[in-house]
Amino acid sequence: MSTRARIPFLKGHGTENDFVIVPDPDNTLDLPAATVAALCDRRAGIGGDGLLHVVRSAAHPEAREMAAEAEWFMDYRNGDGSIAEMCGNGVRVFARYLLRAGHIGEGDLAVATRGGVKAVHIAKDGDVTVGMGRARLPEGDVTVSVGERSWPARNVNMGNPHAVAFVDDLAHAGDLYSPPPFSPAAAYPDGVNVEFVVDRGPGHVALRVHERGAGETRSCGTGACAVAVAAARRDGADPAVTGAPATYTVDVPGGTLVITERTDGEIEMTGPAVIVAEGEIDAEWLEKAAS
Numbered sequence: 001m002s003t004r005a006r007i008p009f010l011k012g013h014g015t016e017n018d019f020v021i022v023p024d025p026d027n028t029l030d031l032p033a034a035t036v037a038a039l040c041d042r043r044a045g046i047g048g049d050g051l052l053h054v055v056r057s058a059a060h061p062e063a064r065e066m067a068a069e070a071e072w073f074m075d076y077r078n079g080d081g082s083i084a085e086m087c088g089n090g091v092r093v094f095a096r097y098l099l100r101a102g103h104i105g106e107g108d109l110a111v112a113t114r115g116g117v118k119a120v121h122i123a124k125d126g127d128v129t130v131g132m133g134r135a136r137l138p139e140g141d142v143t144v145s146v147g148e149r150s151w152p153a154r155n156v157n158m159g160n161p162h163a164v165a166f167v168d169d170l171a172h173a174g175d176l177y178s179p180p181p182f183s184p185a186a187a188y189p190d191g192v193n194v195e196f197v198v199d200r201g202p203g204h205v206a207l208r209v210h211e212r213g214a215g216e217t218r219s220c221g222t223g224a225c226a227v228a229v230a231a232a233r234r235d236g237a238d239p240a241v242t243g244a245p246a247t248y249t250v251d252v253p254g255g256t257l258v259i260t261e262r263t264d265g266e267i268e269m270t271g272p273a274v275i276v277a278e279g280e281i282d283a284e285w286l287e288k289a290a291s
């Protein structure tokens with residue numbers, strides 16, 4: 001950790017998917033997994049589904065090649081400290097922080113992530129739209145299970161892996177304390193985010209999600225995108241074929257996201273992003289908590 005006595009942080013959420021935000025433009029902080037897990041601990045730390053490490057792309061070895069396209073890199077970590085490729089809600093909150101800090105203005109910007117450079121638009125009404133890239137739909141049958149029940153699932157990759165299962169009742173997902181079993185194991189060698197989905201009406205679905213490394217969360221942006229794509233294909237809609245965008249309203253436990261798959265395959269996600277607090281982390285506490 002840094003030798004500074006105190007380290008600034010903020011707390012934010014996107015549809016109640018919440019994050020500890022650690023501004024570190026020059027990438028001077030050491031944030032090993034144990035440190036991140038301590039910060040995200042909901043009882044002994046600040047609490048969050050994940051951590052947004054805010055770094056200039058040029059200052060981070062994983063993002064330097066993206067620096068010409070995007071000044072800022074979202075070094076995202078799951079709540080258990082593991083590294084993740086992308087987080088859709090996290091990108092919106094990341095952009096909201098950059099606006100609050102005066103690094104950017106309203107309108108368009110680019111954010112570097114491990115899942116590539118993401119186009120972001122901050123609207124005057126406060127909502128943030130993120131270009132989430134294209135979905136990949138790996139071939140092969142996948143099954144997810146909870147207790148005695150099992151369902152076929154759609155394998156959707158949004159830069160991170162998802163298994164989308166359509167169910168009759170969201171309660172069938174169980175408590176989601178532990179990762180739902182899936183098969184075959186080879187489909188997701190590094191684990192998977194699992195979404196359980198019910199229909200609410202035409203172009204309108206609701207989900208519960210177990211996020212890899214975090215457990216059940218109040219929202220998952222990439223998961224909402226994966227669900228919208230899976231629902232569109234189930235409903236016979238492929239914008240690349242029909243020539244018309246497909247838009248789904250996706251209810252998550254923490255709110256509502258609107259997902260549009262364009263005819264070029266690009267997916268846009270729109271939803272709120274809120275900063276709720278800021279303060280300072282005591283470095284001495286953090287060193288002890290992470291040891």
